[in-house]
Amino acid sequence: MKEFDKMGIEEIVMGIKSQHFKSEEVLQFFIKKCEENIDYNAVIEVFDDCLQKARDIDDKILRGEKVGLLAGIPVAIKDNILCKGRKMSCASKFLQDFVSPYSSTVVEKLEKEDAIIFARTNMDEFAMGGSCENSIYGACKNAHDKTCVSGGSSGGSAVAVALGLCPVAIGTDTGGSIRQPSSFNGVVGIKPTYGTISRYGITAFASSTDQAGPITKSLEDNEYVLKILAGKDKNDGTSIDNDFGARGVKQSYKIGICKELKEKIERLETYYNFKGAIKLLEDKGCEIVEVSVPHIVNSLACYYILTPAEATSNLARFDGVKYTTRSKTAKNVDEVFIKSRSEGFGREVKRRILLGNFVLSSGYFDAYYNKAKKLQTLLKKEFELAFQECDCILTPTTPNEAFEIGGKINDPISMYLEDLFTVPASISGIPAISIPFGKGKRGLPLGLQIMGANRTEKIIYDVAKIIKGGERDARI
Numbered sequence: 191m192k193e194f195d196k197m198g199i200e201e202i203v204m205g206i207k208s209q210h211f212k213s214e215e216v217l218q219f220f221i222k223k224c225e226e227n228i229d230y231n232a233v234i235e236v237f238d239d240c241l242q243k244a245r246d247i248d249d250k251i252l253r254g255e256k257v258g259l260l261a262g263i264p265v266a267i268k269d270n271i272l273c274k275g276r277k278m279s280c281a282s283k284f285l286q287d288f289v290s291p292y293s294s295t296v297v298e299k300l301e302k303e304d305a306i307i308f309a310r311t312n313m314d315e316f317a318m319g320g321s322c323e324n325s326i327y328g329a330c331k332n333a334h335d336k337t338c339v340s341g342g343s344s345g346g347s348a349v350a351v352a353l354g355l356c357p358v359a360i361g362t363d364t365g366g367s368i369r370q371p372s373s374f375n376g377v378v379g380i381k382p383t384y385g386t387i388s389r390y391g392i393t394a395f396a397s398s399t400d401q402a403g404p405i406t407k408s409l410e411d412n413e414y415v416l417k418i419l420a421g422k423d424k425n426d427g428t429s430i431d432n433d434f435g436a437r438g439v440k441q442s443y444k445i446g447i448c449k450e451l452k453e454k455i456e457r458l459e460t461y462y463n464f465k466g467a468i469k470l471l472e473d474k475g476c477e478i479v480e481v482s483v484p485h486i487v488n489s490l491a492c493y494y495i496l497t498p499a500e501a502t503s504n505l506a507r508f509d510g511v512k513y514t515t516r517s518k519t520a521k522n523v524d525e526v527f528i529k530s531r532s533e534g535f536g537r538e539v540k541r542r543i544l545l546g547n548f549v550l551s552s553g554y555f556d557a558y559y560n561k562a563k564k565l566q567t568l569l570k571k572e573f574e575l576a577f578q579e580c581d582c583i584l585t586p587t588t589p590n591e592a593f594e595i596g597g598k599i600n601d602p603i604s605m606y607l608e609d610l611f612t613v614p615a616s617i618s619g620i621p622a623i624s625i626p627f628g629k630g631k632r633g634l635p636l637g638l639q640i641m642g643a644n645r646t647e648k649i650i651y652d653v654a655k656i657i658k659g660g661e662r663d664a665r666i
């Protein structure tokens with residue numbers, strides 16, 4: 191059998207279209223790999239009835255009919271993305287039996303191009319977390335070391351790609367949930383400019399920062415899928431048209447290093463790796479410039495005020511009445527709400543609901559929520575100014591390589607600190623990618639983050655390609 195997990199997306203599509211191999215063969219290969227790697231806990235359900243879809247694509251090709259850009263590509267989706275008729279639980283006990291009544295725009299776009307949505311991936315409950323341990327399905331294990339976390343919240347999607355269980359998986363990123371697990375598992379993950387991908391049919395806990403995005407092995411595959419997913423959608427008022435800034439592509443770029451993060455980065459064990467990337471970019475003709483984003487250091491505090499506030503409001507609808515499991519012991523209306531929510535939500539979700547209620551309460555609203563909102567506006571402006579001085583800003587994706595399972599689960603603050611580098615792009619809405627670069631002390635993958643101005647994904651990919659090209663030349 192062909193090793194489809196070593197092939198790029200376009201190569202697989204070409205092979206299927208030209209009848210070198212069948213869509214059914216490709217799907218069977220990936221289903222088998224999912225079964226063989228079940229112990230990683232990355233894929234929580236394989237839709238075994240989808241083989242018929244693969245056969246339909248093969249028949250279409252035999253009849254000489256036109257097929258889409260993702261013909262026969264098996265895609266795994268995070269467990270917070272609706273796919274009609276399939277379960278979607280957000281890895282929560284509360285939604286364990288929920289069946290999607292309709293498909294998200296993301297799924298519709300993929301299916302329109304003849305992709306096959308074949309699996310559901312593990313995540314932190316309601317996408318809150320950075321380790322994929324807050325899940326009713328249990329922790330997802332790192333693709334490179336089973337004793338370590340996969341990262342989160344889209345841990346299942348990143349591990350599935352890293353292990354070659356699918357050519358592409360879709361994740362969502364509110365504060366780093368695509369980029370951080372991509373970094374921990376050595377794969378490519380992008381959070382596009384806010385609004386680029388419709389959020390219709392995606393369950394996010396903080397809608398004002400959440401974006402879906404593709405996780406893939408290569409940059410080429412990533413860009414290919416992003417283009418398919420992007421576009422304004424009548425069902426999501428915050429969605430935008432994005433041309434990815436193709437006109438801004440140049441021979442060499444001005445790479446910004448954020449002055450305010452310099453000291454923090456220098457203290458990291460992985461500093462040598464970051465320095466290596468800068469040297470490589472310089473060797474490739476890029477200019478390194480220092481830029482200032484004064485309030486970037488306050489991003490983490492700002493994020494952990496704004497997003498719990500949104501979570502409190504977004505999750506209010508889960509009350510045991512319409513969507514979620516109702517408590518069996520509730521005796522009256524109040525008890526339906528109270529007991530259902532108490533039994534249904536996990537610890538981290540409850541923590542954020544409490545936090546959110548606190549920062550929104552009348553006595554503290556101005557001191558916390560309003561102040562964080564002001565800081566967000568300031569940060570957006572600071573980034574705009576910084577991008578007048580450079581084409582993109584480079585940081586590590588995470589402060590460390592993947593940590594041990596259980597290592598931080600009882601210490602929420604240290605878990606939140608892991609998001610140091612990823613949350614600034616989230617609260618500012620700007621695009622950011624994580625690409626694999628080098629290894630940490632324990633030999634686990636590390637990632638580099640490239641952030642760009644709004645609607646400049648093409649530039650981000652281009653800079654990433656320079657780094658990956660240089661890495662190959664230097665054999666790092």
Ligand code: GLN
Nearest residue numbers: 317319320364365366367
């Ligand atoms: N780790 C972050 C958090 O727990 C990111 C979550 C996300 O992006 N969905 O909020």
